[in-house]
Amino acid sequence: MSFTFPTRSPPHTGVFTHHFTCVNCISKILSYKKFSFIIPKK
DSSP, X not given: OOOSOSXXXXXXXXXXXXXXXXXXXXXXXXXXXXXXXXXXXX
16 A cells, blocks of 8 residues: 555556456446346247
8 A cells, every 4th residue: 555656646546447347347247147138038
């Protein structure tokens, strides 16, 4: 938790961006599963 480079962007921004993209992927997968679950399988 040490900010050795205050002039540069904080290191947690990259992790936040990665987490945000992961959340987007998870939401897409969940929506896809819901969509495929609504369609009755024959």
